[in-house]
Amino acid sequence: MNCITLAGTRAALAMEIHLQNGVSLSGRIYVIDTKTNPKAPSLHKVVDPADIVQKTGLAYPHTSHCLASGDLLVSCLGDKDGNAVGNGFLLLDSEFNVKGRWEKPGHSPLFGYDFWYQPRHKTMISTSWGAPAAFTKGFNPQHVSDGLYGRHLHIRFLHDPSKDTGFVGCALTSNMVRFFKTDDGSWSHEVAISVKPLKVQNWILPEMPGLITDFLISLDDRFLYFVNWLHGDVRQYNIEDPKNPKLTGQIWVGGLIQKGCPVVAEAEDGTTKQFDVPEIQGKKLRGGPQMIQLSLDGKRLYVTNSLFSTWDRQFYPDLLEKGSHMLQLDVNTEKGGLALNPNFFVDFGAEPDGPSLAHEMRYPGETD
Known part of the structure; x- marks a missing residue:
């Protein structure tokens, strides 16, 4: 990072x-x-x-x-x-x-990963991924049971330095958890958004989590965005009331359940479905949305699709052969909404030295 x-x-x-x-x-x-x-x-x-x-x-x-x-x-x-x-x-x-x-x-944390701070409240909160000896080899569910992984992956305070609230993203459970300061000065938390796992066929497990691998908050603290790397969608929530986020935008730009893939989602009545994922400039979108970065005016959300090479190979092997890409989603900052910009497509599979796996983007004055 x-x-x-x-x-x-x-x-x-x-x-x-x-x-x-x-x-x-x-x-x-x-x-x-x-x-x-x-x-x-x-x-x-x-x-x-x-x-x-x-x-x-x-x-x-x-x-x-x-x-x-x-x-x-x-x-x-x-x-x-x-x-x-x-x-x-x-x-x-x-x-x-x-x-x-x-x-x-x-005073070292149990696991390391992300962190952020709010100086006016004299508080820094860190999050956790897992033991490098485990995650560098790919994802093994047994390693979770063995205690080799943490719980919350990313953290973002609201940008207003006077505010004492923020969110953490929990990858495997696919929950967005709001944390906040209580009247007695202690910190508490509650689940604000929960992405339910999908019952699936033709996959390694009977249920597939969304796997929230990144999220961010707009500079004006109005919107929260996150990705579901396995399901394949990017979401936008209005968080003007942080206690009650409201879904205002959602778009599929990849994932394991897109049309043409062997994996299908199964509804309660036994019917199956797959998601429509658009092509861009004649190219099929690969992998799933993984890292995001928002322009400073909040109108352009950039998305890449490579998580970690060993995990890419495990879940989206075509990324190793064809490389990753970067997309631009146009954001409706008034009413909410996300739309794929057909004129913006950076294909890292076309690099001179061969396919590359682009992970993260940063703006000066970044919005994390």
């Missing part, structure tokens, strides 16, 4: 992954100069994983956020052996040198 520094000069890319004849994770952090020539970004610095491990014991860097001090805070998912034990937060200075660990000794 990446971030744009406060000065807008460089984007710090937190994790490089290569998968060849098994799994090889470099753990490098690349710092890219995006200001000198935005049309031709250049490599500014590489933070060596050996330096990170030696000074902090951390490995598998993932999410990076910029602090007001100019330092960068990076969540790490485990130790050098892929165990979740020992994960925590890496602190880099403004020149991208390793300063050490951010959290106090004995």
